[in-house]
Amino acid sequence: MTSTPNRPHVLLSVAASIDGYIDDATENRLLLSNDADFDRVDAERAGVDAILVGANTIAADNPRLMVRSADRRQTRLEAGKTESPIKVTLTRGGTALDPEAKFFTTGDQDKLVYTTTSALADVAKSVGEVATVIDAGDPLDLDRVLADLADRGIKRLMVEGGSQMHTAFLTAGLADELHLVVAPFLVGHVSAPRFVGTGEFPQGSDNPFELAGVERIGEVVLLKYLAPNR
16 A cells, blocks of 8 residues: 555544553443533534544444534534534445444534545445445555545544554554643453554554654543654
């Protein structure tokens, strides 16, 4: 996969436990942050053109991916934008997308679904009436996805998860910026999802991220990193 400069700036946003888990192994969603940090994330959302999550995250968490603050929504409208950023998801066809999920049913902004060539017909049949379904190659090509987003006017993309999405963008060297919130506890469940999975990461010890900021937000800590050679 060859990276192209014709792509949005990619911001990865994640909250994790000290030992790197983004959830636990129970049926209940693990709270990894606090109200002040949720508001910070809301401000970040208001400042981007699109938000991306994986199909697994839609199935597991049913996120709305909307800007919560009325003032921020109004500011976007005054700038000629939709109240909340465009919603984007990726699926290789293995996860069934529910057209009744909040990802599709909330907000008047565009919903974009990128999928593999082989799964295109099935995905279009499933969610084609509530989203724009786009061929992203076979296998699914992140560079192709980002180039298409750039062609649609997306200049800043926020990736909010889950583990497979973070792993994919990082292993491909396509993350420009990382905002990592660390919660002050351990999870320790081997079956729980981690921030990233196994992969070959170009941001190794010989090519590390640049620490651009550290901020305490109540009991959690925000670490801001910039990608090397960005």
